[in-house]
Amino acid sequence: MTLTAASEQAQTEVVDLCAELIRFDTSNPTSDERAAADWVVDRLAEVGIASELVESAPGRASVIARIAGDDTERGALLVHGHLDVVPADAAEWQVPPFSGEIRDGYLWGRGAIDMKDTVAVMLATARHFARTGTKPARDVVLAFLADEEAGGKFGAHWLVEHRPDLFSGVTEAIGEGGGFSFALDDTRRLYPIENAQRGMAWMELTANGRAGHGSSPNDENAVTDLAESLTRIGRETFPIRLIEPVRALLEEAARLYGVEFDENDIESSLARLGPVADFMQVVLRNSANPTMFTAGYQTNVIPGKATARVDGRFLPGHEQELIDTIDRLLLPSVSREWVNHDIAMETTFDGPLVDAMCDAVRAEDPDGHPVPYCNPGGTDAKAFTHLGIRCFGFKGLKLPHDLDYGRLFHGVDERVPLEGLRFGVRVMTRLWQSC
Numbered sequence: 001m002t003l004t005a006a007s008e009q010a011q012t013e014v015v016d017l018c019a020e021l022i023r024f025d026t027s028n029p030t031s032d033e034r035a036a037a038d039w040v041v042d043r044l045a046e047v048g049i050a051s052e053l054v055e056s057a058p059g060r061a062s063v064i065a066r067i068a069g070d071d072t073e074r075g076a077l078l079v080h081g082h083l084d085v086v087p088a089d090a091a092e093w094q095v096p097p098f099s100g101e102i103r104d105g106y107l108w109g110r111g112a113i114d115m116k117d118t119v120a121v122m123l124a125t126a127r128h129f130a131r132t133g134t135k136p137a138r139d140v141v142l143a144f145l146a147d148e149e150a151g152g153k154f155g156a157h158w159l160v161e162h163r164p165d166l167f168s169g170v171t172e173a174i175g176e177g178g179g180f181s182f183a184l185d186d187t188r189r190l191y192p193i194e195n196a197q198r199g200m201a202w203m204e205l206t207a208n209g210r211a212g213h214g215s216s217p218n219d220e221n222a223v224t225d226l227a228e229s230l231t232r233i234g235r236e237t238f239p240i241r242l243i244e245p246v247r248a249l250l251e252e253a254a255r256l257y258g259v260e261f262d263e264n265d266i267e268s269s270l271a272r273l274g275p276v277a278d279f280m281q282v283v284l285r286n287s288a289n290p291t292m293f294t295a296g297y298q299t300n301v302i303p304g305k306a307t308a309r310v311d312g313r314f315l316p317g318h319e320q321e322l323i324d325t326i327d328r329l330l331l332p333s334v335s336r337e338w339v340n341h342d343i344a345m346e347t348t349f350d351g352p353l354v355d356a357m358c359d360a361v362r363a364e365d366p367d368g369h370p371v372p373y374c375n376p377g378g379t380d381a382k383a384f385t386h387l388g389i390r391c392f393g394f395k396g397l398k399l400p401h402d403l404d405y406g407r408l409f410h411g412v413d414e415r416v417p418l419e420g421l422r423f424g425v426r427v428m429t430r431l432w433q434s435c
Helices: 005-022 034-045 116-132 156-162 222-235 244-257 266-271 275-283 319-329 352-364 381-387 418-434
Strands: 051-057 060-067 076-082 106-108 140-145 170-175 189-197 199-208 287-295 305-314 334-342 368-375 390-393 415-417
Touching: 005 034, 005 106, 005 116, 005 418, 034 051, 034 060, 034 116, 034 140, 051 156, 060 116, 060 156, 076 116, 076 381, 106 418, 116 140, 116 418, 140 156, 156 381, 170 352, 170 381, 189 244, 189 352, 199 222, 199 319, 222 287, 222 305, 222 319, 222 334, 244 266, 244 275, 244 368, 266 275, 287 319, 305 319, 352 368, 352 390, 352 418, 381 390, 415 418
Parallel strands: 076 140, 076 170, 170 390, 189 368
Antiparallel strands: 051 060, 060 140, 106 415, 189 390, 199 305, 199 334, 287 305
């Protein structure tokens, strides 16, 4: 892209926009998004973009705006990002997590990569188009959403249920979950573009037993039964299930490395793929991890009840396998119920939008190789599929080869490279102009 004064302005201001966003403590569930949402409305209004702020509950605010495109007959593109973040313990960080501090070529703070970086890129690109009078190839609907980190009950899912009119005419969407670089070696990078997601099966387990004195034998101890069930779940290794996006990424990585990929011998094939193998382990199978345990109120009292939470995730087409496995591992005294149960997703890796995403990456990074990808977690895309929208994950972020991007999600010292933000604006600008 030939840099103009206007595009340089967008690449400069994206850093400031992201820093300001980080300074809003939108920790979910301890804070709300209203102040950040008001700020987004103001940043859009400064350049003449009208928007609508919608509150699903007091303080739980989302912002929607529509930018008219050249071809209004085509289905619109939804570009969505969330305003909330997970909490951060300042005592664990090198910098205050809501300071938006710039250090060593990075912008630091909670949300720097999940996902106020992308929200800032969305804003900077929209402001650039408005300032220059540039129109996207088709209508672009921008959604700045509440509550993604807790499943979207007050954000995307609420909007889909109560305000589907805001997404009228939208046929495709891009959000978080893909479009970041992954180093193959010193010069080449994969750009995984999400076209699938594992489903979400968060569950609460409850063991009911016989209460009694802590000094007495008790073969109906709820704590013991629940702990044993959780240990079984935590030690379970689910079988490999090679879904198409995972297969395609692994085959392309093998081609680039010049090694054989044999789907009938996955373990040997992975051994030949170096860091790609570690990166992809999480989407080769279902998973279930115990995360919370609550029981008792006194050391000398055996409680009659114990509860725990388990984070279950399932690959597209393999939900029942996860459920059947969990039920097999539970002791008879332990029951389960859903805390958050949401779909897995998969779409084909083809069409003009896919071509445009791949072209935008290659134009800005000739050593970049876009590939299909299955997101191991979940995003607001799960809600938008209920409107018949075809969803992808694509943020356009080039990373230094020595940055362990995956460990920064919900981790300590979250940070985004300044050049990565600028790269994102260039990629997003190209995408809107061509998709």
